[in-house]
Amino acid sequence: MENKKMVREITAMDVDFAQWYTDIVKKADLAAYSNVKGFMIIRPYGYAMWELMQSALDGMFKELGHENICMPMLIPESLLNIEKDHVEGFAPEAAWVTFGGSEKLEERYCIRPTSETLFCDHFKDIVHSWRDLPLLYNQWVSVVRWEKTTRPFLRTREFLWQEGHTLHATREEAETETLNMLDVYARFCREYLAIPVVEGRKTDKEKFAGAEATYTIEALMHDGKALQSGTSHFFGDGFSKAFGVTFADKNNQLTHPFQTSWGCTTRLIGAVIMTHGDDNGLVLPPKVAPTQVMIVPVAQHKAGVLEKAAELETMLKKVCRVKVDNSDNSPGWKFAQHEMRGVPIRLEIGPRDIENGVCILSRRDTAEKITVQLSELETVIPALLQEIQQNLFDRALARRKEMTYTATTLEEIKETSAQKNGFIRAMWCGEEACELKLKEEADISSRCMPFEDQERVADTCVCCGKPAKKLVYWGKAY
């Protein structure tokens, strides 16, 4: 058995979680390193997950009236420079194009790190009247940010994402949009990824460059570190003013519209891995598992076994994403392999089962095995997939609760941070100085000011002792 563990070559999670993560990404063949430093190749299995996420999210966006669009990849420097805070925020990680063919360009182009400026420049041309609003746009593209350290899915120099950009006639409407879209993300994480998230507002220190307010969903990983899993920004009319976007309102007054943007990325794949995985590898929520049921024939050389497996596959295709593993490997090898890749249900079928008209279903999340009549599969499997989906969410939520602490004094928060990883609920006065001090002394940053759970756990700031304004979730983050 020792030997078999070595063959599996997955480091145990509790020994070194970060190492476990990078190992499993490679072993499960989700991604590979490219020859371009800091860039990642998303392999078919990982990309299939992304496609499932993409299609679910896109459906949610469209239901709310958003349309897809595609902007250029390059941003003229002059355009990027228009909004001061924005350019300062992104300058440190901008990548530049300076040549076109053999000719040095008059003006260099930034490879988009985000597309607010491009959208504004376009909005300026197409918005004239209140009748043109709102504009509800989204694009599925990749962006480039020259990160110093990279980690597959969590931080790479190029990543796939969607960025929604909307323009509204009133402040209220734009604010509502910002919060609605945050809620779409939160719902998506809960319902599809089985990841519970804390919705809240970022402090000014943590907000997006150029935004008036940034809202976030924060998830908690297996090791107690937080992961910012999606953001939604309210820009006010700051960008419109800077870019000269105007429209004639109902009173024929020239007015600057209000803007939002929101995005989530392939980082969500990392979130799924780090939220649900275990010592045997990935555990995928059924809704985003490329293969939901893997049929493993046993004694497949015997007459009728492969035929029966294929028959079941055809039947089950109507109710789930199913595949047969009829490769040459031994059944035991296949079991381990598909567990490592996180397939939610394994269906074992062999000669004995066929005789009895049954098969065995094995759950990835609990390792539980049940014997099921073949005639009942079409109803049992969808129900089981749903149960697994729910169980993963419940489990993750329970773990998050266990790893959420409360602190009221500086000593207490330092001690909690030193001993535990997780969210720490503590009051805050609103001063950036206290955020900096907590980073310095307790090694934590503010994750968000949650919408819910604004319990007044103390009257004074956990750091400076001045009157407290908000409850903040603090933590170590990826």
Add this chain to the structure above:
RNA sequence: CCGGGUGUGGCGCAGGUGGUAGCGCGCUUGACUGGGGGUCAAGAGGCCGCAGGUUCAAGUCCUGUCACUCGGACCA
């Protein structure tokens, strides 16, 4: 960008004080097998990350460099 670690067949690793490159797994061929990574037999596969240097002789010592990895700073 700063600090630690690691680069040796496809993967995981071993190779004190320099002296003909090894092991496990995988792979190939065949046979037996098959309900948790099976067994036997016979094979194939390596400019030891890269570039210099020291030496009669470098995987091993020195210098440089690159890549990966962990942690920090910065960020989705």
